[in-house]
Amino acid sequence: MARYGMVIDTTKCVGCQDCVIACQAENNVPEGFCRDWITTEAKGKFPTIELEIRTERCNHCTDAPCVSCCPTGASHYHDVGGVVLVNHDECIGCKACIASCPYDARYVHPEGYVDKCTFCIHRVEKGEDPACVSVCPTHCMYFGDLDDPNSEVSKLLQSRRNHSLLPEAGTKPNIFYLT
Amino acid sequence: MNEITTTRHNHLIDPTLHAWGWEIPVYLFLGGMVAGMMLISGYFLFKGRHEEKNCSCYYLPYMSLVLLSIGMFALFLDLEHKLYVWRLYTTFEITSAMSWGSWILVLVYPILFASILLRPPKMLTDKFPIVAKWQKGFLEKPSWIKSLGVLTMFFGAGIGLYTGVLLSSLGARPLWSSSILWLLFLISGLSGAAAFVHVIAKDAYERVLLAKADNAFLIIELFVIALFIIGLKTATEVQASAADLLLVGKFAAGFWVFVIGLGIIIPLFIQMLAVNNKIHHTPLAPLMVIVGGLILRFVIVSAGQYSHWFALN
Numbered sequence: 001m002a003r004y005g006m007v008i009d010t011t012k013c014v015g016c017q018d019c020v021i022a023c024q025a026e027n028n029v030p031e032g033f034c035r036d037w038i039t040t041e042a043k044g045k046f047p048t049i050e051l052e053i054r055t056e057r058c059n060h061c062t063d064a065p066c067v068s069c070c071p072t073g074a075s076h077y078h079d080v081g082g083v084v085l086v087n088h089d090e091c092i093g094c095k096a097c098i099a100s101c102p103y104d105a106r107y108v109h110p111e112g113y114v115d116k117c118t119f120c121i122h123r124v125e126k127g128e129d130p131a132c133v134s135v136c137p138t139h140c141m142y143f144g145d146l147d148d149p150n151s152e153v154s155k156l157l158q159s160r161r162n163h164s165l166l167p168e169a170g171t172k173p174n175i176f177y178l179t
Numbered sequence: 180m181n182e183i184t185t186t187r188h189n190h191l192i193d194p195t196l197h198a199w200g201w202e203i204p205v206y207l208f209l210g211g212m213v214a215g216m217m218l219i220s221g222y223f224l225f226k227g228r229h230e231e232k233n234c235s236c237y238y239l240p241y242m243s244l245v246l247l248s249i250g251m252f253a254l255f256l257d258l259e260h261k262l263y264v265w266r267l268y269t270t271f272e273i274t275s276a277m278s279w280g281s282w283i284l285v286l287v288y289p290i291l292f293a294s295i296l297l298r299p300p301k302m303l304t305d306k307f308p309i310v311a312k313w314q315k316g317f318l319e320k321p322s323w324i325k326s327l328g329v330l331t332m333f334f335g336a337g338i339g340l341y342t343g344v345l346l347s348s349l350g351a352r353p354l355w356s357s358s359i360l361w362l363l364f365l366i367s368g369l370s371g372a373a374a375f376v377h378v379i380a381k382d383a384y385e386r387v388l389l390a391k392a393d394n395a396f397l398i399i400e401l402f403v404i405a406l407f408i409i410g411l412k413t414a415t416e417v418q419a420s421a422a423d424l425l426l427v428g429k430f431a432a433g434f435w436v437f438v439i440g441l442g443i444i445i446p447l448f449i450q451m452l453a454v455n456n457k458i459h460h461t462p463l464a465p466l467m468v469i470v471g472g473l474i475l476r477f478v479i480v481s482a483g484q485y486s487h488w489f490a491l492n
Contacts, residue, residue: 017186037187043180056185065351071277072266090266093259095191095198096277102351102488104196107189112260166488168415169351 003062004081004119005146005174006133007153007162008054012140015040015053019132019141026120026131030110035117036132052179055132055141057117058105059165059173060084066097066106081145083121088113102169119143146174183489196484202257204476209250210342211364211472213243215372217287217335219389220294224328227321229297233381240294251284276348280341287334293327339365346483354421354479354486357410363403370396371472374465390454393468397447404439421486430482438478442471
């Protein structure tokens with residue numbers, strides 16, 4: 001089975017937020033909310049400060065705590081690519097998944113269910129890239145099957161230095177950042 | 180330096196998680212109280228104290244039913260998709276503490292109703308004579324009453340530990356990432372219930388027994404809190420930072436003043452004097468224990484949501 005993931009080149013990301021707007025338009029994200037966002041991290045000590053700009057979203061973890069804590073099974077792994085999704089008709093809005101996510105990637109939709117990035121699975125199933133990937137003006141985002149050694153994302157991870165977010169949380173995130 | 184800025188601005192999530200408001204601490208507190216009451220009433224049933232006319236095992240099930248129902252109503256109020264609440268009972272998710280809890284809560288009701296059968300209200304027996312028949316059959320079988328006592332204690336402990344496991348299973352919150360949170364909530368529920376029964380008990384023996392028991396529970400609770408803090412302080416950096424939220428941080432005033440001081444140490448001191456006949460028993464100390472238990476849940480739920488895997492400072 002495929003394992004969909006994303007690779008983001010932080011040396012190309014300029015934090016323009018095109019991905020954020022594209023996601024909001026594509027997925028009809030309610031005003032005031034976002035499924036993806038831009039994080040800027042500055043670390044180090046002057047004069048050797050490193051700056052990393054990156055676009056973040058749900059990490060579609062392989063061991064997703066939001067799936068295991070869901071009392072109704074609304075949070076689940078999709079058959080295609082192991083993408084983590086929420087079935088709106090089964091979600092009771094208990095917010096356990098929100099509390100369980102170390103990335104704070106979920107929010108409560110004004111209609112009551114919990115919402116998050118879906119990797120634009122409706123587009124992916126038609127052979128298209130997620131909306132955020134397709135609009136990126138610097139082409140810093142790549143989407144594909146991490147289990148396929150010949151996929152672009154796998155090759156990038158093999159050839160470039162990279163990291164994921166909070167690997168110590170043990171959730172096996174599927175978004176990687178090239179540095 | 181490690182400075183992180185984000186453009187995310189989701190309601191209930193940013194700047195720090197505050198998805199659970201007053202409903203969850205109230206539910207956890209009432210669940211803990213009911214757990215304690217069931218343990219106490221189950222113990223009295225097991226010991227055959229139902230033969231005493233004023234045994235608290237006759238009225239605790241009624242109170243447990245009321246408090247549990249209020250707690251479940253608070254939980255219902257917290258749901259964002261309220262009309263879908265029935266979805267909880269269309270599945271059993273083995274890895275979800277909340278799924279376990281919702282099924283345990285359903286199983287607790289028949290246990291409490293069975294306890295009520297020991298002395299059902301007159302209105303019920305007048306309207307449904309079969310209930311009086313069941314009562315008679317029940318009272319004739321001491322082994323059934325003993326078994327009911329064991330079941331009541333079992334399910335009481337189940338609710339009590341579940342309220343802690345519910346939080347500690349959410350590993351993304353460093354403060355809750357403790358394997359003894361269930362013990363803290365269980366012992367706090369027991370001390371709150373013992374304090375409550377101490378105040379309302381009609382039986383003098385039970386009143387004194389529960390005052391003494393409450394003192395023991397409070398001392399154990401202090402040890403469990405100490406172990407909880409030590410466990411966090413000696414774990415990862417994020418967990419140590421989470422413990423600091425209680426010790427010296429944003430939630431320190433609530434923790435030290437209301438949970439430790441007014442909720443445990445001062446009532447323990449007052450009750451120590453009372454059980455040693457230095458002063459009269461006073462409802463003030465049990466009231467402080469009960470309010471302290473409620474504030475403990477508020478502090479743990481709020482500080483837990485505030486704690487985060489990223490650097491807190």
